[in-house]
Amino acid sequence: MSETSPTVAAAEIARLAGVTRATVSNWRRRHTDFPAPASGGTETRPVFDLGEVQEWLRGHGVQSADSPVQRLRSLLRSEVDPETVPALMGQIGDDSSPVHSAVSAAIGAVGIKQTLDVLAERGLDAVPSTGVYPTDSPVAALMADLLAASAAPPPSSVLDPACGSGTLLIEAARIGATTLAGQDSLPVQAARTATLLRSELPAVSVDIRTGDSLLADAFPGDKFDAVMANPPYAQRDWGADRLALDLRWEYSVPPRGESELAWVQHAISHLHPGGTAAVLLPPAVASRTSGRRIRMELVRAGALRAVVALPPGASTPRQIGLQIWILRRPDRATADDSILFADAARLPNRGDTQPDWQVLADRLTGSWRSFDHGDTEAATVADLTAVVRVTDILDDDVDLTPARRVRAAVDTGSVASSAHAAVALLGEHLAELRDTAVTLEVWPAGSGTSLRTATVSDLERGGAVRIVSTPTEPAGSDAPARPVLSARDILSGRGPTGLSGPGVQVSAELIREGDVLVSRFRDDHGAAQGARVAEGDDVGAVPGAGVIVFRTDPDRMDPWFFAGFVGSPDNSAAMVGATTIRLDPSRLRIPNVHPADQKPYAEAFRRLHRLRVAAVQTADAAQRAADLIGTGLTSGALEPPVKEE
Template structure:
């Protein structure tokens, strides 16, 4: 692959190609005069020629055992277009599987066609499936802000739920439908989870690149699982592919908040048996679409935003779904279960009515399950405890058609008479509040947790109290503005996205505002990534520009947009340590000195904030101490909340009687 054109690669990409850390590449650049010169980018984020980098790595023995696929990806990325690169990955995978395969219908540019041919050769040498999965994963990571995928754990849970709710044998020749398949995560996980031999998988997707990638994924799966697959590029609502198909199971993670879903042209569509979905309720159009494709007794599980359960515009359709027995259960998932990660999404469990004299009458209740308790607060990745979550949900679902079976705590059967009021609100948390006094075992566990927090606090206190400080030594400082001028960091200011900007499909990111920080620090909304001028990536420093909520911290989660009076600082890792910078910035004196007025509502001039001038090695020592101080602060908050909760629960238990001495 030494004939590459001048494809630009960053230091991070060079590190990935060589299988080392970015710091090692920076060292090579400083120590070796022969290291390729910069061809673009900036001093902070330089770019180099892929061909020159490959030649230098080979000449200096730095490639090791890294395969050719690592050298492929920068060329796919250099195609520029998300669609063309995705279609090229799919076409390369087709050629990997079958070298004599005819070229697909999609027209690719000359560079893309040449890249497809080279990628096909690499894939046949290094494994077609492995190479395709590698390229697909890199493509998804590159375009994460524009795409929404279903985690495999959630996909498996949805498939298990659908099979448990479906009336009929759980295995055999089944038809699986996903009308908004994206890149095929949902159907792929379902087939892999159940080894769906003999299944027929029907998938449709309006985006040609996503549909092509799904088709290839399913082709690879068909080699192992003996499934029949059909993937169509079409808008499921407008074009209605598979209009005559009947599915045993339907799984769907539809686009949210799409206003242009075909309201006018589909007004008289026969799928709307429960009522024409309002223009502002596209999710209820998807619900009725999957219901229209179910066989009698067939089941569907759909991922929906929580607002669908309570919005006034959809109450008539929700009421009809309940009265006919089509909506059998609603499950509230913990935040982090799927994109957008800041929202507690819901699973709507649907079942088509049976027909014939043996058909059971519609159920007179619905199962509501609040599984938000399985969140993992404080973790870097906001992912739930999938094992516990899955076990809990399936235990509750197993009792769906067994009225006498005991439900797990947090789940409840609600009579339709209670649900069919003026609101028809099917939000589980509204009906599953727990008010029972804590048990002896629960109190013991709370005391154990509190004791652990106190022990951790004491450990941090011993370390922090032992630190020494020099006196009388003047310390040199600089400002954020000067650091920006020096190229040590970049500064981006958050703004309020325009109201008219509707979230695009798969392109939304959580939005953090000052009001969120004053509440609980959790982003309360989401915005299209393209409408957000400042997005914090992992490792960026976020600073509040208002005195009443002044703070600075290192962002450690997925991409997040920031609103007005919030700022994102991205550091050059060769000049600044993120935690050191955040620690210096969040000093209370900094906020007081940089404020433009004396009141608590005053703005903070971010560029005037002071930062110590220290070499990178010493910054690391300070950064570790700042981390400890932040941990100490977090433990204090946790101990305060845990202690107050313990006092409340102890009072409840004492008031209930039964004290022994």
């Protein structure tokens, strides 16, 4: 600890005075008597003596918002090294120094938990935490409630191998656990959790240890009634090479890119036979190709009992819908023959980004309770849950995404009206298709004269066209979710069907109105590559893999003219490759035509595009109508028409 006086930054002065940082900046410019910066800061982030600031605020009639918490923050920043915070947490109650006294005062003002949060802020300074997210309290409570609703007896002992701030272990105590164990790789988090649990739960046995649970398991060989975990996501250095022969990998060795499935097997390894684990995971774990073998073995062995998909926004990171995997260490030779899938994405919400947690928790725990007690009929809830046989899951992909498994139950009262509405919509699309086709009936014969062309490379040099660079990088945890347009979307004539998410490789360049979008690959039938001009839902989307974006100078090159000739047979030379046929955009050839003469061609290509879109929409409407009528006939909601004699 330092012998210097406590210092505060501009942000802390703003909190003291109850103003904005901009106001503090104005004070510094307008008042010559404002305290001069103290040593220890930088030119861009100066610090000031706390006592001088408080005196200045009083002298200028500014009511200080000073509080025990604010004083503690100031002392921590000026006098406490982040590495010493874990020891400070273990010395609560000791008033031998000003910092210790400030800790005691803060506890008296706001309680132990909030004080530990303030201490942790300092302890976590400059600590990288990529892939680590706090467990939101409602999600932690739901995970605990799912454990409590299991057919197994309520857990007495619970382990959290990535305990963070202790949220999950607090919930474990709420449902009756009397022995709590945890481990975290960060000393400040381990100390924070241990101090909190011992203060809040004096009657509970608490054992919190420091270390990386995968690389240095602090509880080797120990078994627990339950495990709750929100492990780090997408770890690159989790120890794949060093742990290749680890005995925890009962369900196959996790590949380097499957750190989450290493955590899943770590959780199972610490369960008593029949014990249950609830693990919070990102949705990609349910479907990634590299994890197929482990998913298959988990399903075959009966170790995976349920997959619960939470709606996006339910927990951090809020851009994706996380999943709760419920696992059980098999305690008998015969594995269970079904798995429960729950998709909570369409449950009612309160009108903001959060779901109605009371409704969500009641429905999910009720369904899981019924399933785990053997009542599969009661566990199946229309449009929410599905009980799926293991034999139906063990296909080539072993995709455990709940949305693929949950199907809405047939509502005989609405099938007939839905079918009639689908037939009416089909009629509208057929009429639109006929109207579009009418505009294409008359085509004057051409002269047969070949048009002089130039390559896109030449047009780029002349400034008429530009190939937009779309380098990708992983999206950050706070990046907004955006629609992603794929090459297949272009080939099928549909709008963007993908969605970006944290960690996903995306381009920072978004699609603009008027951009020419081209698929780099041929379609499945070997036809020319698809191309269209961006409009509607395309605008603002992220160009996905296999999408080339051209941006034309509209005064020299009409985008529809350019898009139409991209698919010309003359451009077959731009397609390269033997097995995978792809487009070399620089080799495309576009006619040299005066801008005024491009307009008729552009209009014609636009009409052809509308015809293709109308055809796709009509086909989709026909499929929808046929499916509804078929469902109605097989469920008894509809009867076949009787032909009158």
